[in-house]
Amino acid sequence: MFRFFETLVDPFPRGEAVAPPRRLVPFIMHYSRPVLPWLIVMATLTALISIIEISFVSFMGSLVDWLTKADRATFFQTHAWALAGMALLVVVGFPLIVLVQSLITHQTIFGNYPMIARWLTHRYILEQSMAFFQDEFAGRVSQKVMQTALAVRETVMKLMDVAVYVVTYFLGALFLLASADPLLMVPLVLWLFAYVGLMVYFVPRLRIVSMEQANARAEMTGRVVDSYTNIQTIKLFAHTRRELDYARDAMSGFMDTVYRQMRLVTWLTVGLHTTNALLLAGVGGLSVYAWHQSALSMGAIAVGIAIVLRLRGMSDWFLWEVASLFEEIGTVQDGMNTLAQPTAIKDRPDARELVVTRGEIRFEHVRFNYGRERGVIDDLSLVVKPGEKVGLVGRSGAGKSTLVNLLLRFYDAESGRILIDGQDITTVTQESLRRQIGMVTQDTSLLHRSIRDNIAYGRPEASEEEIRAAARMAHADVFIEDLTDPAGRRGYDAHVGERGVKLSGGQRQRIAIARALLKDAPILVLDEATSALDSEIEAAIQEQLYSLMKGKTVIAIAHRLSTIAVLDRLVVMDAGRIVETGTHAELLARGGLYAALWRRQSGGFLGVEADEESESAPA
Numbered sequence: 001m002f003r004f005f006e007t008l009v010d011p012f013p014r015g016e017a018v019a020p021p022r023r024l025v026p027f028i029m030h031y032s033r034p035v036l037p038w039l040i041v042m043a044t045l046t047a048l049i050s051i052i053e054i055s056f057v058s059f060m061g062s063l064v065d066w067l068t069k070a071d072r073a074t075f076f077q078t079h080a081w082a083l084a085g086m087a088l089l090v091v092v093g094f095p096l097i098v099l100v101q102s103l104i105t106h107q108t109i110f111g112n113y114p115m116i117a118r119w120l121t122h123r124y125i126l127e128q129s130m131a132f133f134q135d136e137f138a139g140r141v142s143q144k145v146m147q148t149a150l151a152v153r154e155t156v157m158k159l160m161d162v163a164v165y166v167v168t169y170f171l172g173a174l175f176l177l178a179s180a181d182p183l184l185m186v187p188l189v190l191w192l193f194a195y196v197g198l199m200v201y202f203v204p205r206l207r208i209v210s211m212e213q214a215n216a217r218a219e220m221t222g223r224v225v226d227s228y229t230n231i232q233t234i235k236l237f238a239h240t241r242r243e244l245d246y247a248r249d250a251m252s253g254f255m256d257t258v259y260r261q262m263r264l265v266t267w268l269t270v271g272l273h274t275t276n277a278l279l280l281a282g283v284g285g286l287s288v289y290a291w292h293q294s295a296l297s298m299g300a301i302a303v304g305i306a307i308v309l310r311l312r313g314m315s316d317w318f319l320w321e322v323a324s325l326f327e328e329i330g331t332v333q334d335g336m337n338t339l340a341q342p343t344a345i346k347d348r349p350d351a352r353e354l355v356v357t358r359g360e361i362r363f364e365h366v367r368f369n370y371g372r373e374r375g376v377i378d379d380l381s382l383v384v385k386p387g388e389k390v391g392l393v394g395r396s397g398a399g400k401s402t403l404v405n406l407l408l409r410f411y412d413a414e415s416g417r418i419l420i421d422g423q424d425i426t427t428v429t430q431e432s433l434r435r436q437i438g439m440v441t442q443d444t445s446l447l448h449r450s451i452r453d454n455i456a457y458g459r460p461e462a463s464e465e466e467i468r469a470a471a472r473m474a475h476a477d478v479f480i481e482d483l484t485d486p487a488g489r490r491g492y493d494a495h496v497g498e499r500g501v502k503l504s505g506g507q508r509q510r511i512a513i514a515r516a517l518l519k520d521a522p523i524l525v526l527d528e529a530t531s532a533l534d535s536e537i538e539a540a541i542q543e544q545l546y547s548l549m550k551g552k553t554v555i556a557i558a559h560r561l562s563t564i565a566v567l568d569r570l571v572v573m574d575a576g577r578i579v580e581t582g583t584h585a586e587l588l589a590r591g592g593l594y595a596a597l598w599r600r601q602s603g604g605f606l607g608v609e610a611d612e613e614s615e616s617a618p619a
Contacts, residue, residue: 005107009035011115017123022340024333031117031152038108043160045101050168052094057306058176059086064302109157117149121339129344130410139225140218141338147214148335155328162321169314173307177283183290187282188311194275195315199322202268206261206323211330213257218334220250229498265323272319276312283308345412347429354428356436356522358386358421359553361407366416368406376402378576379416389554391564393594394573400557403573404525407555409433420523438521442528444512446503451480452492454511458519466518467492473548474514479507517548524549526556561598570594 013034020030032039066079076083122145125132133141170192177184227234227243234243284305361384368377377399384390392400406413409425418425425433438458446454455467455476462470471477471492483494485502496502496511503511516524526545542563558564565584572580572587572594580592587594 001103002107005103006111008108009038009112009116011112012119013116017120017127019124019342020121020336020340022336024329024336027336027340028152028155028332031120031149032113032156034116035109035113038104039156039160042101042104042109042157043164045097045104046161046164047168048097049094049101050165051172052089052097054168054172054176056090057310060302060306105157110153113153113156114149117152118145121145121149124343125339127343127346128341130405131344132341136222136338138222138229140222142225143218143221144335144338147217147331148339151328151331151335155325155332158321158325158328162318162325165314166318169311173311176307184283184286187279187286190282191275191279191311194278195272195319198268198271198275199319202264202271203323203326205264206268207326207330209257209261209264209330210327211334213254213261213327214331214334216250216254216257220247220254223247223250268319268323272316276315280308280312345409345430348427351427351429353432354420354423354425354436356421359522360384360386360419360421361523361553361555362419362422363403364417364419366403366406366413366418368402368411368413370402370411376576377406377413380576380578381416382571382578384553384555387551387553388569389549389556389567391567391570392555392557392573393561393564393570393597395597396559398573399576400573401527402576404439404527404555404557407525408437408439436521437523437525438516438519439525439527440509440512440516444505444508446496446508446511448495448498450489450493450495451483451511454496455514455518458515458517462518470514470518471511473517474510476507476510476514479510513545520548522552524552524554526554526558528558572597 021027029036066075125141125145173188174185177188224247227247234240287305361382363380363382366377366380370376380399380403392403394400402411405411407418407425409430412426420433420436447457451471452464452467455470456462458470459466468477471480480494481491483502484490485494485497487495489495496508554567556564556567564570568583569581570584570587571578572592574593580587580590580594582590588598
């Protein structure tokens with residue numbers, strides 16, 4: 001039975017990931033559509049339950065009057081069918097309706113609803129550009145994904161609960177009190193005005209504080225996660241106290257919103273209980289007066305007092321539900337500001353798969369400046385021939401890594417175009433583009449999964465032998481077999497920790513190289529691929545990299561010029577422009593920027609002053 005109701009809604013909707021709307025109601029509806037029919041059923045059953053509860057109160061009033069006036073000898077003959085009908089409703093009908101309503105609420109909606117929002121949001125966030133993640137804390141984004149999903153569910157369900165109960169109970173109370181004595185409606189109407197006044201004053205203020213609190217909570221979580229993610233850097237620079245102060249600043253901001261919220265809560269609680277006490281006193285006093293004047297029966301008094309007591313309990317619940325509702329709305333609005341941001345890099349509707357037959361790369365008058373006034377890449381044109389191995393050289397900030405990021409379409413060029421085998425990369429799908437490019441970066445980041453999974457990320461369908469062969473070629477097998485993790489997994493099954501923190505920089509680099517070797521893409525990009533390796537390991541891996549380069553188009557970036565001096569051509573960049581191009585020997589003979597950089601090498605690194613070296617120094 002439970003499984004049937006749990007599978008009425010698919011928590012992982014299929015279809016393309018689309019941007020959620022940036023307005024509140026459409027944003028909520030975006031995640032609510034899969035469960036909307038069941039929300040309507042839930043609301044209908046909730047209304048039915050409320051009507052039955054009101055009928056219980058009315059029946060008890062009638063029962064009091066019957067017992068007051070009836071003859072014991074004929075009581076059951078007179079009222080047997082009414083008593084039996086109510087007993088059947090209480091014992092059988094009501095529990096069955098509650099059962100169905102609870103199954104739909106808790107099995108069909110409660111778990112599936114937020115998971116739908118999480119799934120759709122996560123899929124959309126993964127499509128965001130690199131710039132989006134560079135501008136946000138990872139912890140902050142994940143926090144907003146989780147809390148916004150819950151807030152969407154709570155907003156809708158609280159709104160439906162409140163609307164159903166208010167309409168049913170208040171109208172029912174008015175009807176019952178009016179049928180007993182119209183004068184009893186006066187305290188209820190006055191109470192309603194006071195109650196609405198409390199909501200009008202306090203709820204918007206609680207909503208504002210809640211929005212600030214949601215943002216402060218996300219900021220606090222982001223700072224804490226940022227510290228944990230970069231724990232090695234924190235310990236290396238002995239900045240534990242600095243990080244504590246950094247986190248405490250965010251925590252203090254969060255606590256400020258908590259204090260302001262609780263002050264409002266205290267005044268709201270006092271106001272609520274005061275109005276409820278006045279309602280009880282008003283209805284009770286008028287009921288006694290009407291009874292004294294023989295204008296009200298004992299049953300009507302019982303109904304009136306029962307209704308007031310029920311409203312007292314419900315008013316407390318209702319007010320906090322409304323306050324909580326606006327808190328959830330504040331959380332949704334705060335999350336919407338982050339999660340509904342438009343995707344900067346999108347595939348065209350007619351984007352096709354990239355087909356690489358030769359591997360020619362062509363940059364035509366490319367400009368890009370990250371939104372700054374001065375260009376990082378300034379009117380750059382470059383052709384990399386099929387199978388050519390090109391090294392990019394230049395000082396830090398010359399635009400080398402930016403050029404690679406544009407090739408991978410992490411960013412779109414502001415003007416000009418980039419073509420691979422004559423295909424403009426903006427007209428092909430991003431996934432097909434990146435499948436055709438293997439890359440090893442200087443800052444290697446591994447997934448918190450097994451060594452096997454990290455290597456196989458280059459080609460998930462690879463066999464175990466292919467994975468191990470790639471590890472041997474990258475000289476990673478020498479340390480993999482000795483790895484263990486806290487769960488007792490060993491070797492290729494051992495998990496590497498968040499971002500590969502359990503491995504040294506050189507070990508992470510070798511895993512990344514193994515991953516690129518396994519991918520075996522026709523275009524290879526090396527961005528300081530061996531910078532974290534010692535000279536002995538680098539020399540061994542260079543042989544495998546040179547072997548990997550055969551038949552491929554290669555773009556390599558390295559500050560250690562000796563690692564790229566043997567490439568077919570070197571392209572020297574400065575301030576976003578190409579200033580020199582040629583072979584190592586040709587550039588040295590020219591005596592330009594490359595020659596100056598070569599002379600300043602010490603141990604093969606750029607930017608380190610060294611004794612004057614011979615221009616014919618070995619590569």
